Amino acid sequence: MIQKENITDWFKELQDNICQSLEALDGQGKFQEDLWERPGGGGGRTRIIEGQFIQKGGVNFSAVHGLLPEKIAKALQLPAAQFFATGVSIVLHPVNPHVPIIHMNVRFFEIDENTWWFGGGIDVTPHYVYESDAVFFHQYLKSVCDKHHENYFPKFKKWADDYFYIKHRNETRGIGGIFFDRLDGKDGFNRKTRFGFVQSVGEAFVPIYTQLFNKNNNKTYSKKEKEWQQLRRGRYVEFNLVYDKGTKFGLDTAGRIESILMSLPPMVQWQYNVIPGQGSAEEKTQKLLVKDIDWAGKTI
Amino acid sequence: MIQKENITDWFKELQDNICQSLEALDGQGKFQEDLWERPGGGGGRTRIIEGQFIQKGGVNFSAVHGLLPEKIAKALQLPAAQFFATGVSIVLHPVNPHVPIIHMNVRFFEIDENTWWFGGGIDVTPHYVYESDAVFFHQYLKSVCDKHHENYFPKFKKWADDYFYIKHRNETRGIGGIFFDRLDGKDGFNRKTRFGFVQSVGEAFVPIYTQLFNKNNNKTYSKKEKEWQQLRRGRYVEFNLVYDKGTKFGLDTAGRIESILMSLPPMVQWQYNVIPGQGSAEEKTQKLLVKDIDWAGKTI
Numbered sequence: 001m002i003q004k005e006n007i008t009d010w011f012k013e014l015q016d017n018i019c020q021s022l023e024a025l026d027g028q029g030k031f032q033e034d035l036w037e038r039p040g041g042g043g044g045r046t047r048i049i050e051g052q053f054i055q056k057g058g059v060n061f062s063a064v065h066g067l068l069p070e071k072i073a074k075a076l077q078l079p080a081a082q083f084f085a086t087g088v089s090i091v092l093h094p095v096n097p098h099v100p101i102i103h104m105n106v107r108f109f110e111i112d113e114n115t116w117w118f119g120g121g122i123d124v125t126p127h128y129v130y131e132s133d134a135v136f137f138h139q140y141l142k143s144v145c146d147k148h149h150e151n152y153f154p155k156f157k158k159w160a161d162d163y164f165y166i167k168h169r170n171e172t173r174g175i176g177g178i179f180f181d182r183l184d185g186k187d188g189f190n191r192k193t194r195f196g197f198v199q200s201v202g203e204a205f206v207p208i209y210t211q212l213f214n215k216n217n218n219k220t221y222s223k224k225e226k227e228w229q230q231l232r233r234g235r236y237v238e239f240n241l242v243y244d245k246g247t248k249f250g251l252d253t254a255g256r257i258e259s260i261l262m263s264l265p266p267m268v269q270w271q272y273n274v275i276p277g278q279g280s281a282e283e284k285t286q287k288l289l290v291k292d293i294d295w296a297g298k299t300i
Numbered sequence: 301m302i303q304k305e306n307i308t309d310w311f312k313e314l315q316d317n318i319c320q321s322l323e324a325l326d327g328q329g330k331f332q333e334d335l336w337e338r339p340g341g342g343g344g345r346t347r348i349i350e351g352q353f354i355q356k357g358g359v360n361f362s363a364v365h366g367l368l369p370e371k372i373a374k375a376l377q378l379p380a381a382q383f384f385a386t387g388v389s390i391v392l393h394p395v396n397p398h399v400p401i402i403h404m405n406v407r408f409f410e411i412d413e414n415t416w417w418f419g420g421g422i423d424v425t426p427h428y429v430y431e432s433d434a435v436f437f438h439q440y441l442k443s444v445c446d447k448h449h450e451n452y453f454p455k456f457k458k459w460a461d462d463y464f465y466i467k468h469r470n471e472t473r474g475i476g477g478i479f480f481d482r483l484d485g486k487d488g489f490n491r492k493t494r495f496g497f498v499q500s501v502g503e504a505f506v507p508i509y510t511q512l513f514n515k516n517n518n519k520t521y522s523k524k525e526k527e528w529q530q531l532r533r534g535r536y537v538e539f540n541l542v543y544d545k546g547t548k549f550g551l552d553t554a555g556r557i558e559s560i561l562m563s564l565p566p567m568v569q570w571q572y573n574v575i576p577g578q579g580s581a582e583e584k585t586q587k588l589l590v591k592d593i594d595w596a597g598k599t600i
Binding site (some may be wrong): 034048056058110167168169197230234238241242251257260261262264265266267268269270271272273 | 336348356358371468469476534537538541542551557558560561562564565566567568569570571572593
């Protein structure tokens with residue numbers, strides 16, 4: 001059986017590879033690493049980049065263990081047993097408003113050899129939605145998913161639509177992607193097949209982001225577009241602080257606060273009652289921030 | 301007995317008076333008003349200023365009624381009856397980082413003539429804590445409270461310390477002030493005495509802010525101080541989106557979102573792991589963001 005140590009090692013390597021690729025993409029910024037230890041057991045490697053094109057990016061690895069806090073055990077419907085959890089988490093905020101914000105997470109949780117699961121996903125939050133990018137992104141994810149199980153993409157695409165939703169704004173955080181949790185060993189799956197899928201998701205990050213970055217990073221942008229980017233980042237903050245379960249989990253369990261909140265954008269604005277002009281690119285974007293668009297089924 | 305209509309009218313006048321004073325203080329900005337109606341009953345007057353010194357300020361009045369949503373009825377331990385609620389809510393974000401953010405709220409809630417209460421408070425969030433300002437502010441609040449009941453200040457000051465606390469940062473939002481809720485007609489109080497106190501709190505806003513504004517608004521500031529202001533505003537956002545009950549209540553009950561989130565600052569930054577220099581003004585401020593400082597008992 002694949003041991004937690006194998007998964008941990010693979011996640012560490014994934015972090016290394018992604019950091020290397022992102023430094024190459026940025027061409028200037030270098031990741032700064034903070035090693036941290038968790039008082040209850042384990043720790044992590046937080047890596048932050050402030051580059052010429054990636055304004056603020058975090059690529060975090062952690063592997064923690066200990067006694068499951070009662071509150072979380074209850075929420076997960078588990079006994080307050082010893083747990084192990086490891087994962088890689090990424091959020092990148094670009095300088096150029098035409099390049100989207102990207103988020104990826106892959107994680108593994110284990111109580112014992114019978115009680116374990118994988119979770120994760122990739123989703124994209126464009127400041128300006130480009131339909132060809134959205135189609136590319138969803139089709140890429142679909143091809144990754146389809147190699148592992150035909151149900152994965154439709155299920156996990158919908159899961160992302162439902163999860164990355166800002167209820168009080170009645171809009172999605174971005175154009176979605178895939179989100180999954182509690183992929184366990186039931187229904188004919190096992191650690192090997194589940195891990196294989198999670199590895200494919202992790203490996204999809206660099207080609208996806210490279211494409212979205214290269215396609216958009218040379219576009220010029222105006223002050224107005226930069227301002228719109230800062231307003232959209234405000235929505236990102238609203239989602240992460242009000243709804244995101246990972247963030248809430250971290251705040252509730254007194255995790256390393258700077259690693260949890262590395263996802264928050266560098267420069268953000270809130271203005272009162274901004275209404276994009278009729279027919280503007282901003283209005284077009286806003287109209288596309290809805291659930292259940294079949295991006296993968298479109299041809300552009 | 302003082303009727304809800306009397307309280308409503310007084311709150312409206314308070315909004316008018318405060319807006320007038322703030323326009324005079326700013327010298328340039330004018331409040332823009334949005335009238336809105338609540339589908340379930342009632343509505344409000346949202347007023348926003350973007351001035352030369354007040355970068356973003358909101359002074360909101362609302363008076364709403366209808367059937368108490370079940371979720372809220374449960375939280376308040378009340379039957380799902382007809383309710384009435386009115387209040388004035390203020391948040392001001394100044395341009396100058398030496399001027400503090402100020403927040404005030406006064407509100408009245410009623411089910412029937414036996415089930416009602418007042419709530420509210422004033423608190424201040426300096427980007428840079430000046431001890432003489434903190435002493436002035438707390439002594440002023442103490443003098444307002446002491447005219448009504450000797451227990452008010454100690455009780456409501458502690459309530460503010462406990463309420464305006466960012467647990468995940470282990471720091472207070474600012475230097476506190478007073479916070480109170482459920483001031484009802486029990487223990488020898490009645491509507492008249494409770495309303496009298498709330499009126500005094502409402503009337504304290506202009507003299508308090510005028511003093512804090514005039515004392516600090518002429519100070520020059522550097523780019524570094526402006527950046528620190530934006531980082532401190534980030535903490536303000538964290539508090540309001542993660543902990544503030546009024547905000548949560550508004551988001552949960554699908555209130556008018558732009559009026560609820562008018563409290564969020566105009567321009568905000570999150571940087572990774574900022575640690576103020578030893579002996580800096582920023583470090584001094586951070587050390588003073590703790591509970592239970594007896595500002596009113598100090599002499600400066």
